[in-house]
Amino acid sequence: MTVTPHAVEAFDLDAAWALAPQVAIRPEPFGALAYHFGTRRLSFLKTPTLRSLVESLAAYPSGRAACLAVGIASEELPQYARSLSVLAGTSMIIRRETP
Amino acid sequence: MSVAVAPARLVDHFEAGLDAPICLTWELTYACNLACVHCLSSSGRRDPRELSTEECKSIIDELQRMQVFYVNIGGGEPTVRRDFWEVLDYATAHDVGVKFSTNGSRITPAIAERLAAADYVDVQISLDGASAEVNDRVRGAGSYATAIRAMERMHASGFRGFKVSVVMTRENVSQLDAFKAIADRFEAQLRITRLRPSGRGADVWAELHPTQQQQGELYQWLLAHGEGVLTGDSLFHLSAYGQSLPGLNLCGAGRVVCLIDPVGDVYACPFAIHDAFLAGNVRAPGGFAKVWRESELFTQLRRPQSPGVCGSCTHYDSCRGGCMAAKFFTGLPLDGPDPECVLGHGEHALAVRHGSTLPRPQADHSRRRPPDRACDEDPVTVFLRVSAPSRAS
Numbered sequence A: 001m002t003v004t005p006h007a008v009e010a011f012d013l014d015a016a017w018a019l020a021p022q023v024a025i026r027p028e029p030f031g032a033l034a035y036h037f038g039t040r041r042l043s044f045l046k047t048p049t050l051r052s053l054v055e056s057l058a059a060y061p062s063g064r065a066a067c068l069a070v071g072i073a074s075e076e077l078p079q080y081a082r083s084l085s086v087l088a089g090t091s092m093i094i095r096r097e098t099p
Numbered sequence B: 001m002s003v004a005v006a007p008a009r010l011v012d013h014f015e016a017g018l019d020a021p022i023c024l025t026w027e028l029t030y031a032c033n034l035a036c037v038h039c040l041s042s043s044g045r046r047d048p049r050e051l052s053t054e055e056c057k058s059i060i061d062e063l064q065r066m067q068v069f070y071v072n073i074g075g076g077e078p079t080v081r082r083d084f085w086e087v088l089d090y091a092t093a094h095d096v097g098v099k100f101s102t103n104g105s106r107i108t109p110a111i112a113e114r115l116a117a118a119d120y121v122d123v124q125i126s127l128d129g130a131s132a133e134v135n136d137r138v139r140g141a142g143s144y145a146t147a148i149r150a151m152e153r154m155h156a157s158g159f160r161g162f163k164v165s166v167v168m169t170r171e172n173v174s175q176l177d178a179f180k181a182i183a184d185r186f187e188a189q190l191r192i193t194r195l196r197p198s199g200r201g202a203d204v205w206a207e208l209h210p211t212q213q214q215q216g217e218l219y220q221w222l223l224a225h226g227e228g229v230l231t232g233d234s235l236f237h238l239s240a241y242g243q244s245l246p247g248l249n250l251c252g253a254g255r256v257v258c259l260i261d262p263v264g265d266v267y268a269c270p271f272a273i274h275d276a277f278l279a280g281n282v283r284a285p286g287g288f289a290k291v292w293r294e295s296e297l298f299t300q301l302r303r304p305q306s307p308g309v310c311g312s313c314t315h316y317d318s319c320r321g322g323c324m325a326a327k328f329f330t331g332l333p334l335d336g337p338d339p340e341c342v343l344g345h346g347e348h349a350l351a352v353r354h355g356s357t358l359p360r361p362q363a364d365h366s367r368r369r370p371p372d373r374a375c376d377e378d379p380v381t382v383f384l385r386v387s388a389p390s391r392a393s
């Protein structure tokens, strides 16, 4: 159940993203559990906002647009970009072909 | 290990319990063809009240509804059940991934192929010595060869990243590098866990649990090799040496962890098979979800617990007093130090503990006589005979 991100790289907020098809989200009071059935990895999404963000990604043309839509303030953007980067590094979220 | 955004303390959420377990162990049967001296579930004979195939499937339906993403299936030897594959296929078809533990005796080349082809299935092969000599003393004659053969077959089938699962004992801490080499050889992942005084382990714990010095070695080894070695979060009491080990670092019993046993009894933790930790049965109305969410025991475990004398320890935040089951079965108070407290407080508590009767593990399905025992000179009997709760030295 331990997720070891390979590398937290700069995250491309302007690309289009989506939750990977093999990932399921279980809401919890602190946020959510995200489980990838293929890699058998479990991640903890530590805030409800991060959960909404991850679930919204597929509906927006870019990561940035999804962040705005779920109410992430611009000063919080770097934080959330880091979280998304970790999730991308563990294949929880994937790039999708633009809009 | 987790995705941090706000500095919220996940551990607080976990201690208060989640809507569904994160780490659910399901022991499908008490039947086993081995008789390991430290078996946590005292397995051997099948229980006639075992859950039927249909009952297993309805538990899986429930787990799917609760979004329990995966279960750890064990036993006994789960593959001994005739409907094992049916249950496994049903689970993976219903969004419940399976990791199952096996002694490897039934991993034929054909089964290895089948496992390699299955999505959502992970396999854990138990090995308690990196040499036949050390392993077979604990797991029985021939069991080392059996496990290695199973690993060879798994590897040959193309299964990558299966787990080689080792319970750390006084006899094998010195073999850590050798275990790692075995796992690497089969492109598998090493998983090391703590020996708890549970099931038959209670009889051998005093003689087999790592010494204080070995605990230090184990900790150092984990710091050096932590990446890529799993611990099932079982060694968090070692965090008190200084640095937190990766993982949740808390006792999850009844909060994020539980056990469903072969007859449907739900216990707070697979290492706590005792009436004191029995929360209910899945056969009762409301099923597993009701036990998980409403049972008196789990409700009580999710309330803030008194840290007792550990409260004044500077390491309490990372160690949290250690393992409830280890304390219980060694006769120590639950709100005090772990018997293997790295500061030595457990040793002291064991020395001065009151009363001569320790709580005995229950639901004992041990065979009357261990199988595969060539003669009474087999070293296994040395361990089996030692049932007095003598203090570890």
Ligand code: SF4
Pocket: B196, B234, B250, B251, B252, B253, B257, B269, B270, B271, B272, B322, B323, B324, B325, B326
């Ligand atoms: S009782 Fe021990 S083995 Fe069980 S969850 Fe707590 S720490 Fe882990």
Ligand code: SF4
Pocket: B237, B240, B309, B310, B313, B314, B315, B316, B319, B320, B321, B322, B336, B337, B338, B341, B342, B343, B344, B345
């Ligand atoms: S005194 Fe308690 S909290 Fe401190 S290291 Fe020992 S068991 Fe852990």
